[in-house]
Every structure is written in C-alpha cells, then in structure tokens.
Amino acid sequence: DSRKVIAKESDVKEISAKQETGYFVYQHAKTKAIPSSKKKKRKKKNQKEIKSDGTLFEIIDVRNYTITTKNKKQPAKYMFPYVTDYSLSKKGELVAFVQQKKIDKTDSSYVYIFKTSDWTKSPQRIYAVKGFCKSVKIDDAGTQVAFLSSTDTAKVKVYDLWYWNTGNTNSSQIAEAGNPAFPDGWCVSEYSKLFFSENGKKLFFGTCTK
Numbered sequence: 160d161s162r163k164v165i166a167k168e169s170d171v172k173e174i175s176a177k178q179e180t181g182y183f184v185y186q187h188a189k190t191k192a193i194p195s196s197k198k199k200k201r202k203k204k205n206q207k208e209i210k211s212d213g214t215l216f217e218i219i220d221v222r223n224y225t226i227t228t229k230n231k232k233q234p235a236k237y238m239f240p241y242v243t244d245y246s247l248s249k250k251g252e253l254v255a256f257v258q259q260k261k262i263d264k265t266d267s268s269y270v271y272i273f274k275t276s277d278w279t280k281s282p283q284r285i286y287a288v289k290g291f292c293k294s295v296k297i298d299d300a301g302t303q304v305a306f307l308s309s310t311d312t313a314k315v316k317v318y319d320l321w322y323w324n325t326g327n328t329n330s331s332q333i334a335e336a337g338n339p340a341f342p343d344g345w346c347v348s349e350y351s352k353l354f355f356s357e358n359g360k361k362l363f364f365g366t367c368t369k
Contacts, residue, residue: 290308
C-alpha cells in the first residue's frame with residue numbers, strides 16, 4: 160500500500176499541498192507547541208509563560224515522509240509552534256508564516272519564510288514586532304511577500320502594510336495611515352485580502368476609515 164497517512168482528520172485546522180514539488184503543509188486544530196517525547200518537566204521558577212492563539216504548523220516532504228531518515232540534515236518534516244497564518248507560493252517553492260506569542264504580558268509577532276528548495280536550511284525571519292501580524296500573502300513566483308502589522312494595544316487596531324522580496328534580509332513598510340494617497344482619516348484595512356497580480360508587478364489591498 161503506497162498511501163501515506165499525514166494527519167488525522169481531528170488534528171487538521173487547515174491543509175494545503177503542492178503536487179508539482181511534493182510538499183505539503185497543514186496546521187493543527189488544537190496543538191500549539193511541538194510535542195515533547197520526554198517526560199513533562201516541572202516549570203522553572205523564572206520561566207516566562209507563553210500564550211498564543213496560534214497552533215502547530217508542519218511542512219512535510221511527502222516523498223520522504225515514510226522514510227525513517229538517519230541523516231539529520233535532511234528531515235522529512237519541520238514543525239513550528241504558535242502559527243496563526245501562512246501562505247504558499249503557486250508551486251510551493253516558498254512558504255511564509257506568522258508566529259504570534261504573548262510572553263508574560265507582551266504581544267510579539269514574527270514573520271518567517273521557508274524555501275523548500277533549501278530544505279536543510281532554517282526558516283528566515285523577515286520581520287519581528289511587539290504587536291500583531293496577519294494576512295500574509297506570497298506572489299505566484301514565490302519571490303515576494305506582503306503582510307499587515309500593528310503595534311496598537313487598543314482592541315480596534317490600525318494596521319500598516321509591509322513588503323519583502325528576494326534579496327532583502329528584512330521587510331519594509333510601504334503603506335500606513337496618513338499616506339498621501341489615502342483620504343483623510345483612512346488606513347489599510349485589516350479585513351480585505353492581500354493579493355499580487357499574476358505577473359507580480361502589482362499588489363492589491365483594501366482601505367477603510369479608522
């Protein structure tokens with residue numbers, strides 16, 4: 160039987176696959192952190208508590224998933240905790256994901272990219288902020304990433320638009336409230352979806368009143 164059981168239905172929150180490259184990703188429904196094979200350790204006195212609305216996220220090389228590899232440089236899958244959002248390029252060459260954590264009382268958000276072509280390399284962090292990130296999106300070619308970020312502590316937050324492309328280490332802010340192109344009192348909308356044009360030359364996003 161050549162069928163491969165990747166995940167049980169009860170574990171899955173969201174699932175995506177790219178047949179062209181043989182890579183598969185899924186987000187757990189409830190599990191937040193990477194499961195430990197060791198006995199549960201007693202919490203240290205000064206250990207900071209981590210809370211998150213995110214769940215465990217896995218990137219799997221389906222072609223090698225059933226192989227118990229002895230070569231630790233070539234794992235069959237990667238696991239990342241506390242993930243709240245992710246995006247895949249059209250052919251699966253690039254994966255982008257958001258980790259959201261509340262460490263003690265501080266909200267922190269991180270945006271990472273992972274190149275499936277460089278399977279043995281660790282994900283690259285392209286953004287970090289004491290605040291929130293959401294709506295991450297990759298263009299079809301897998302060379303550009305856009306997402307929203309906010310440092311607001313209020314319940315109703317104002318988000319800015321951030322952008323990354325291949326060759327850059329960090330992301331850049333490209334639109335925020337007060338932008339001359341926006342009407343007075345308008346900002347980037349957190350509710351509209353980001354998307355790139357087919358040729359990747361345009362990035363579309365929504366605006367709204369504050």
